[in-house]
Amino acid sequence: MHPSPLLERADAVAGAPQDVDATVPAHYGSPLPEQAALVAGLALSALARDVVAVTGPDRRSWLTTLSSQVLTHLAPGDGGVETLLMDAQGHITHALAALDDGQVLWLVTEAGAGPALADFLDSMRFMLRVEATDRPDVQVLGAMGQGLEALEEAARSVNLPDPHAGTALVGTWRDPWPGVVEGGTSYDLGRTRPHPGQDYRAGMVLVPRDAVTQVAEAFLGEEAPDGRRLAGALAWEALRVEAGRPRAAREVDARTIAHELDWLRTAVHLNKGCYPGQETIARTLNLGRPPRRLTILQLDGLGGRAPVPGAVVRLGERAVGTVTSVVRHHECGPMALALLRRGVPSDAALSVDLEELEAGGGPARVDATQEILVAPEGRAQASPAQRPGAELRRR
Structure with missing residues:
Protein backbone atom coordinates (compact mmCIF):
# COMPACT_ATOMS: atom_id res chain seq x y z
CA MET A 1 0.00 0.00 0.00
CA HIS A 2 2.20 2.81 -1.33
CA PRO A 3 1.08 6.47 -1.32
CA SER A 4 0.19 7.95 -4.68
CA PRO A 5 2.90 10.14 -6.25
CA LEU A 6 0.17 12.76 -6.69
CA LEU A 7 0.31 13.38 -2.93
CA GLU A 8 3.65 15.10 -3.58
CA ARG A 9 1.99 17.89 -5.58
CA ALA A 10 1.97 21.28 -3.90
CA ASP A 11 -1.81 21.62 -4.28
CA ALA A 12 -2.63 18.12 -2.95
CA VAL A 13 -4.31 17.95 0.44
CA ALA A 14 -4.08 14.65 2.31
CA GLY A 15 -6.95 13.17 4.29
CA ALA A 16 -6.87 11.77 7.81
CA PRO A 17 -4.10 9.18 8.30
CA GLN A 18 -6.59 6.52 9.44
CA ASP A 19 -8.96 7.02 6.51
CA VAL A 20 -9.32 4.27 3.91
CA ASP A 21 -8.31 6.80 1.26
CA ALA A 22 -5.26 8.12 3.13
CA THR A 23 -2.85 6.99 0.38
CA VAL A 24 -4.31 9.40 -2.21
CA PRO A 25 -5.12 13.14 -2.15
CA ALA A 26 -8.39 14.00 -0.45
CA HIS A 27 -8.72 17.12 -2.61
CA TYR A 28 -6.74 19.79 -4.44
CA GLY A 29 -8.26 22.82 -2.76
CA SER A 30 -11.77 22.76 -4.31
CA PRO A 31 -13.67 19.54 -3.47
CA LEU A 32 -17.04 20.66 -4.88
CA PRO A 33 -15.80 21.97 -8.26
CA GLU A 34 -13.71 18.81 -8.51
CA GLN A 35 -16.96 16.80 -8.44
CA ALA A 36 -18.42 18.87 -11.27
CA ALA A 37 -15.25 18.32 -13.32
CA LEU A 38 -15.47 14.55 -12.80
CA VAL A 39 -19.11 14.55 -13.95
CA ALA A 40 -18.13 16.55 -17.04
CA GLY A 41 -15.36 14.09 -17.90
CA LEU A 42 -12.68 16.71 -17.23
CA ALA A 43 -10.92 15.24 -14.20
CA LEU A 44 -8.99 12.22 -13.03
CA SER A 45 -8.67 10.86 -9.51
CA ALA A 46 -5.99 8.76 -7.86
CA LEU A 47 -7.84 5.87 -6.21
CA ALA A 48 -6.76 4.11 -3.03
CA ARG A 49 -6.62 0.58 -4.38
CA ASP A 50 -4.22 -2.37 -4.41
CA VAL A 51 -3.49 -4.48 -7.49
CA VAL A 52 -2.83 -8.22 -7.65
CA ALA A 53 -1.58 -9.95 -10.81
CA VAL A 54 -2.58 -13.56 -11.56
CA THR A 55 -0.60 -15.34 -14.26
CA GLY A 56 -0.70 -18.83 -15.76
CA PRO A 57 -2.89 -20.57 -18.34
CA ASP A 58 -5.50 -21.65 -15.76
CA ARG A 59 -6.00 -18.19 -14.25
CA ARG A 60 -9.46 -17.35 -15.62
CA SER A 61 -11.09 -20.76 -15.13
CA TRP A 62 -9.48 -21.09 -11.69
CA LEU A 63 -10.75 -17.75 -10.39
CA THR A 64 -14.18 -18.52 -11.81
CA THR A 65 -14.37 -21.51 -9.42
CA LEU A 66 -13.43 -19.32 -6.46
CA SER A 67 -15.55 -16.24 -7.12
CA SER A 68 -19.14 -15.21 -7.78
CA GLN A 69 -18.67 -14.26 -11.44
CA VAL A 70 -17.71 -15.96 -14.73
CA LEU A 71 -14.26 -14.85 -15.88
CA THR A 72 -13.47 -17.42 -18.56
CA HIS A 73 -14.56 -15.10 -21.38
CA LEU A 74 -12.37 -12.14 -20.38
CA ALA A 75 -10.31 -10.72 -23.24
CA PRO A 76 -8.02 -7.72 -23.74
CA GLY A 77 -9.90 -4.43 -24.01
CA ASP A 78 -13.34 -5.76 -23.04
CA GLY A 79 -13.64 -3.64 -19.88
CA GLY A 80 -13.47 -6.57 -17.46
CA VAL A 81 -16.00 -7.69 -14.84
CA GLU A 82 -16.74 -7.29 -11.14
CA THR A 83 -16.66 -10.29 -8.84
CA LEU A 84 -16.79 -11.18 -5.13
CA LEU A 85 -14.88 -13.61 -2.96
CA MET A 86 -16.94 -14.95 -0.06
CA ASP A 87 -16.54 -17.33 2.83
CA ALA A 88 -18.62 -20.48 3.19
CA GLN A 89 -21.41 -18.51 4.90
CA GLY A 90 -21.67 -16.05 2.01
CA HIS A 91 -20.01 -13.14 3.83
CA ILE A 92 -17.99 -10.92 1.50
CA THR A 93 -14.22 -11.05 1.97
CA HIS A 94 -13.05 -9.24 -1.19
CA ALA A 95 -14.77 -7.21 -3.92
CA LEU A 96 -12.68 -7.25 -7.09
CA ALA A 97 -12.50 -5.42 -10.38
CA ALA A 98 -11.04 -7.99 -12.81
CA LEU A 99 -9.56 -7.47 -16.28
CA ASP A 100 -7.35 -9.64 -18.45
CA ASP A 101 -4.74 -8.42 -20.95
CA GLY A 102 -4.16 -11.81 -22.56
CA GLN A 103 -1.25 -12.73 -20.31
CA VAL A 104 -2.17 -11.40 -16.87
CA LEU A 105 -5.45 -11.34 -14.96
CA TRP A 106 -5.39 -8.06 -13.04
CA LEU A 107 -7.41 -7.82 -9.82
CA VAL A 108 -8.12 -4.47 -8.17
CA THR A 109 -9.02 -4.54 -4.48
CA GLU A 110 -9.10 -2.07 -1.59
CA ALA A 111 -5.92 -0.35 -0.41
CA GLY A 112 -4.09 -2.57 2.06
CA ALA A 113 -5.93 -5.72 0.99
CA GLY A 114 -3.53 -6.73 -1.80
CA PRO A 115 -1.10 -8.85 0.25
CA ALA A 116 -3.93 -10.74 1.99
CA LEU A 117 -5.66 -11.35 -1.35
CA ALA A 118 -2.45 -12.64 -2.94
CA ASP A 119 -1.80 -14.92 0.05
CA PHE A 120 -5.34 -16.31 -0.08
CA LEU A 121 -5.17 -16.98 -3.80
CA ASP A 122 -1.76 -18.61 -3.41
CA SER A 123 -3.20 -20.95 -0.76
CA MET A 124 -5.92 -22.05 -3.22
CA ARG A 125 -3.65 -22.91 -6.17
CA PHE A 126 -3.33 -26.62 -5.47
CA MET A 127 -1.89 -28.18 -8.65
CA LEU A 128 -3.16 -25.57 -11.08
CA ARG A 129 -0.90 -23.50 -13.33
CA VAL A 130 -1.43 -20.12 -11.68
CA GLU A 131 0.52 -17.65 -9.60
CA ALA A 132 -0.80 -14.63 -7.68
CA THR A 133 1.45 -11.68 -6.88
CA ASP A 134 0.82 -8.43 -5.03
CA ARG A 135 1.83 -5.57 -7.36
CA PRO A 136 2.49 -2.34 -5.42
CA ASP A 137 4.31 -1.07 -8.52
CA VAL A 138 0.93 -0.68 -10.28
CA GLN A 139 -1.53 2.00 -9.20
CA VAL A 140 -5.07 2.96 -10.14
CA LEU A 141 -6.44 6.19 -11.60
CA GLY A 142 -10.14 6.82 -12.10
CA ALA A 143 -12.25 8.95 -14.42
CA MET A 144 -15.89 9.29 -15.41
CA GLY A 145 -17.79 9.70 -18.65
CA GLN A 146 -15.68 10.79 -21.60
CA GLY A 147 -12.84 11.42 -19.16
CA LEU A 148 -12.12 7.70 -19.06
CA GLU A 149 -11.21 7.62 -22.76
CA ALA A 150 -9.10 10.75 -22.28
CA LEU A 151 -7.28 9.08 -19.38
CA GLU A 152 -6.63 5.99 -21.50
CA GLU A 153 -5.25 8.18 -24.27
CA ALA A 154 -2.98 9.97 -21.79
CA ALA A 155 -1.64 6.63 -20.49
CA ARG A 156 -0.97 5.43 -24.04
CA SER A 157 0.96 8.61 -24.80
CA VAL A 158 3.48 7.95 -22.03
CA ASN A 159 6.28 5.61 -23.10
CA LEU A 160 8.07 3.66 -20.37
CA PRO A 161 11.88 3.72 -20.10
CA ASP A 162 12.10 0.01 -20.88
CA PRO A 163 11.59 -0.24 -24.68
CA HIS A 164 10.03 -3.69 -24.24
CA ALA A 165 7.44 -2.44 -21.72
CA GLY A 166 5.49 -0.28 -24.16
CA THR A 167 3.24 2.51 -22.90
CA ALA A 168 1.96 3.28 -19.40
CA LEU A 169 -1.47 1.78 -20.07
CA VAL A 170 -1.63 -1.53 -18.18
CA GLY A 171 -5.38 -1.97 -18.61
CA THR A 172 -8.82 -0.38 -18.25
CA TRP A 173 -11.77 -1.54 -16.16
CA ARG A 174 -15.22 -0.12 -16.92
CA ASP A 175 -17.61 -0.07 -13.99
CA PRO A 176 -20.85 -1.93 -14.85
CA TRP A 177 -22.82 -0.17 -12.09
CA PRO A 178 -25.78 0.23 -12.03
CA GLY A 179 -26.56 -2.09 -14.92
CA VAL A 180 -27.68 -5.69 -14.42
CA VAL A 181 -25.05 -7.88 -16.07
CA GLU A 182 -25.68 -11.26 -17.68
CA GLY A 183 -26.60 -13.75 -14.97
CA GLY A 184 -27.32 -11.02 -12.43
CA THR A 185 -30.47 -9.65 -10.81
CA SER A 186 -31.53 -6.60 -8.84
CA TYR A 187 -33.19 -5.87 -5.51
CA ASP A 188 -33.98 -2.24 -6.35
CA LEU A 189 -37.27 -0.67 -7.41
CA GLY A 190 -36.10 0.05 -10.95
CA ARG A 191 -39.31 -1.32 -12.39
CA THR A 192 -41.17 1.77 -11.11
CA ARG A 193 -38.53 4.54 -11.07
CA PRO A 194 -35.04 5.20 -12.45
CA HIS A 195 -32.06 4.02 -10.44
CA PRO A 196 -30.24 6.88 -8.62
CA GLY A 197 -27.06 5.89 -10.44
CA GLN A 198 -28.55 5.81 -13.95
CA ASP A 199 -26.04 8.44 -15.15
CA TYR A 200 -23.03 7.00 -13.33
CA ARG A 201 -20.27 6.10 -15.80
CA ALA A 202 -16.99 5.37 -14.07
CA GLY A 203 -13.87 3.37 -14.75
CA MET A 204 -10.33 2.69 -13.62
CA VAL A 205 -7.05 2.76 -15.52
CA LEU A 206 -4.06 0.79 -14.25
CA VAL A 207 -0.64 2.41 -14.74
CA PRO A 208 2.87 1.80 -13.36
CA ARG A 209 3.42 3.77 -10.16
CA ASP A 210 6.50 5.41 -11.63
CA ALA A 211 4.40 6.76 -14.51
CA VAL A 212 1.47 8.18 -12.50
CA THR A 213 2.77 11.76 -12.53
CA GLN A 214 3.55 11.63 -16.26
CA VAL A 215 0.09 10.26 -17.05
CA ALA A 216 -1.53 13.00 -14.99
CA GLU A 217 0.55 15.64 -16.77
CA ALA A 218 -0.40 14.18 -20.15
CA PHE A 219 -4.09 14.30 -19.15
CA LEU A 220 -3.72 17.93 -18.06
CA GLY A 221 -1.38 18.86 -20.95
CA GLU A 222 -1.39 22.07 -22.93
CA GLU A 223 -3.36 20.49 -25.77
CA ALA A 224 -6.08 19.20 -23.44
CA PRO A 225 -9.46 20.99 -23.31
CA ASP A 226 -9.75 23.89 -20.89
CA GLY A 227 -11.10 22.92 -17.50
CA ARG A 228 -9.24 19.65 -17.05
CA ARG A 229 -8.05 19.18 -13.50
CA LEU A 230 -7.28 16.64 -10.80
CA ALA A 231 -10.01 15.54 -8.40
CA GLY A 232 -9.50 14.09 -4.94
CA ALA A 233 -11.02 11.13 -3.17
CA LEU A 234 -13.72 13.33 -1.60
CA ALA A 235 -15.07 14.18 -5.05
CA TRP A 236 -14.95 10.57 -6.25
CA GLU A 237 -16.71 9.31 -3.13
CA ALA A 238 -19.47 11.92 -3.35
CA LEU A 239 -20.41 10.75 -6.84
CA ARG A 240 -20.19 7.10 -5.80
CA VAL A 241 -22.58 7.69 -2.91
CA GLU A 242 -24.98 9.65 -5.13
CA ALA A 243 -25.10 6.59 -7.43
CA GLY A 244 -25.72 4.17 -4.54
CA ARG A 245 -22.58 2.27 -5.55
CA PRO A 246 -21.33 -0.04 -2.74
CA ARG A 247 -17.65 -0.18 -1.85
CA ALA A 248 -16.05 -2.94 0.20
CA ALA A 249 -13.95 -0.59 2.35
CA ARG A 250 -17.05 1.35 3.37
CA GLU A 251 -20.20 -0.77 3.11
CA VAL A 252 -18.93 -4.27 3.96
CA ASP A 253 -18.67 -5.56 7.53
CA ALA A 254 -18.12 -9.05 8.93
CA ARG A 255 -21.71 -10.15 8.24
CA THR A 256 -22.51 -8.44 4.94
CA ILE A 257 -24.04 -10.54 2.16
CA ALA A 258 -24.28 -9.38 -1.44
CA HIS A 259 -28.08 -9.11 -1.48
CA GLU A 260 -28.05 -6.35 1.16
CA LEU A 261 -26.00 -4.08 -1.12
CA ASP A 262 -27.77 -5.00 -4.39
CA TRP A 263 -24.45 -6.42 -5.53
CA LEU A 264 -26.15 -9.27 -7.39
CA ARG A 265 -26.74 -6.79 -10.23
CA THR A 266 -23.05 -6.45 -11.20
CA ALA A 267 -20.91 -8.97 -9.30
CA VAL A 268 -22.81 -12.27 -9.16
CA HIS A 269 -23.72 -14.78 -11.87
CA LEU A 270 -26.68 -16.83 -10.66
CA ASN A 271 -26.24 -19.69 -13.14
CA LYS A 272 -22.54 -20.46 -12.83
CA GLY A 273 -20.96 -23.47 -11.11
CA CYS A 274 -20.22 -23.90 -7.43
CA TYR A 275 -18.10 -21.45 -5.47
CA PRO A 276 -17.74 -20.55 -1.77
CA GLY A 277 -20.84 -18.70 -0.62
CA GLN A 278 -23.09 -19.89 -3.44
CA GLU A 279 -25.48 -21.62 -1.05
CA THR A 280 -26.17 -18.35 0.77
CA ILE A 281 -26.63 -16.51 -2.52
CA ALA A 282 -29.20 -19.06 -3.76
CA ARG A 283 -30.98 -19.59 -0.44
CA THR A 284 -31.49 -15.90 0.27
CA LEU A 285 -32.64 -15.25 -3.30
CA ASN A 286 -35.12 -18.14 -3.38
CA LEU A 287 -36.22 -18.72 0.20
CA GLY A 288 -35.47 -15.70 2.33
Missing part, protein backbone atom coordinates in the same frame (compact mmCIF):
# COMPACT_ATOMS: atom_id res chain seq x y z
CA ARG A 289 -34.97 -11.97 2.42
CA PRO A 290 -31.77 -10.05 3.11
CA PRO A 291 -31.76 -8.99 6.77
CA ARG A 292 -30.53 -5.48 5.95
CA ARG A 293 -30.82 -3.13 2.99
CA LEU A 294 -28.60 -0.37 1.64
CA THR A 295 -30.18 3.04 1.24
CA ILE A 296 -29.14 6.58 0.38
CA LEU A 297 -29.84 9.07 3.16
CA GLN A 298 -30.46 12.70 2.26
CA LEU A 299 -29.27 14.58 5.34
CA ASP A 300 -30.59 17.88 6.71
CA GLY A 301 -27.74 20.29 6.04
CA LEU A 302 -29.22 23.41 7.63
CA GLY A 303 -27.28 22.94 10.86
CA GLY A 304 -23.98 22.49 9.06
CA ARG A 305 -23.27 19.26 10.94
CA ALA A 306 -22.84 15.78 9.48
CA PRO A 307 -22.48 12.30 11.00
CA VAL A 308 -19.46 10.05 10.57
CA PRO A 309 -19.30 6.45 9.26
CA GLY A 310 -20.49 4.13 11.99
CA ALA A 311 -23.12 6.57 13.28
CA VAL A 312 -26.40 5.06 14.46
CA VAL A 313 -29.54 5.58 12.35
CA ARG A 314 -32.73 5.87 14.39
CA LEU A 315 -36.47 5.54 13.85
CA GLY A 316 -37.73 7.59 16.74
CA GLU A 317 -35.47 6.45 19.59
CA ARG A 318 -34.94 2.95 18.20
CA ALA A 319 -31.64 2.10 16.50
CA VAL A 320 -32.43 0.69 13.04
CA GLY A 321 -29.17 0.91 11.13
CA THR A 322 -25.66 2.22 10.66
CA VAL A 323 -24.15 4.86 8.40
CA THR A 324 -21.40 3.48 6.16
CA SER A 325 -20.36 6.47 3.98
CA VAL A 326 -20.82 10.23 4.43
CA VAL A 327 -20.19 12.87 1.73
CA ARG A 328 -21.05 16.42 0.76
CA HIS A 329 -22.40 16.47 -2.78
CA HIS A 330 -21.93 19.55 -4.95
CA GLU A 331 -25.64 19.68 -5.83
CA CYS A 332 -27.48 17.55 -3.26
CA GLY A 333 -25.64 18.68 -0.14
CA PRO A 334 -24.84 16.23 2.67
CA MET A 335 -25.62 12.60 1.83
CA ALA A 336 -24.83 9.19 3.25
CA LEU A 337 -25.14 5.50 2.57
CA ALA A 338 -26.53 3.40 5.39
CA LEU A 339 -27.42 -0.22 6.08
CA LEU A 340 -30.89 -0.39 7.63
CA ARG A 341 -32.95 -3.24 8.99
CA ARG A 342 -35.06 -4.62 6.18
CA GLY A 343 -38.35 -3.84 7.96
CA VAL A 344 -37.79 -0.09 8.26
CA PRO A 345 -40.62 1.54 6.25
CA SER A 346 -39.34 3.16 3.07
CA ASP A 347 -41.16 6.43 3.84
CA ALA A 348 -40.10 6.60 7.49
CA ALA A 349 -38.52 9.83 8.73
CA LEU A 350 -35.19 8.93 10.29
CA SER A 351 -32.46 10.64 12.28
CA VAL A 352 -28.74 10.00 12.58
CA ASP A 353 -26.61 10.43 15.69
CA LEU A 354 -23.87 13.05 15.65
CA GLU A 355 -20.66 12.86 17.63
CA GLU A 356 -21.37 15.98 19.67
CA LEU A 357 -24.02 16.56 22.33
CA GLU A 358 -26.73 19.21 22.38
CA ALA A 359 -26.40 22.15 24.75
CA GLY A 360 -28.63 20.41 27.28
CA GLY A 361 -26.46 17.30 27.33
CA GLY A 362 -28.68 15.11 25.13
CA PRO A 363 -27.49 13.39 21.95
CA ALA A 364 -27.31 15.59 18.87
CA ARG A 365 -28.96 14.24 15.72
CA VAL A 366 -29.58 15.21 12.13
CA ASP A 367 -32.78 14.41 10.24
CA ALA A 368 -32.62 12.09 7.24
CA THR A 369 -34.89 10.86 4.47
CA GLN A 370 -34.42 7.71 2.41
CA GLU A 371 -33.74 7.20 -1.27
CA ILE A 372 -34.36 3.48 -1.70
CA LEU A 373 -31.71 1.24 -3.26
CA VAL A 374 -32.77 -2.21 -2.03
CA ALA A 375 -36.50 -2.81 -1.82
CA PRO A 376 -37.82 -3.36 1.74
CA GLU A 377 -39.89 -6.28 0.41
CA GLY A 378 -36.64 -8.23 0.09
CA ARG A 379 -37.42 -9.68 -3.34
CA ALA A 380 -35.14 -9.55 -6.33
CA GLN A 381 -36.33 -9.51 -9.91
CA ALA A 382 -35.11 -13.12 -10.15
CA SER A 383 -36.79 -14.25 -6.91
CA PRO A 384 -39.64 -16.74 -7.40
CA ALA A 385 -43.11 -15.22 -7.32
CA GLN A 386 -44.13 -17.94 -4.86
CA ARG A 387 -41.42 -18.82 -2.40
CA PRO A 388 -40.74 -22.59 -2.31
CA GLY A 389 -42.50 -24.27 0.60
CA ALA A 390 -45.13 -21.54 1.05
CA GLU A 391 -47.99 -24.03 0.60
CA LEU A 392 -46.57 -26.33 3.27
CA ARG A 393 -46.17 -23.44 5.69
CA ARG A 394 -49.81 -22.45 5.23
CA ARG A 395 -50.87 -26.00 6.08
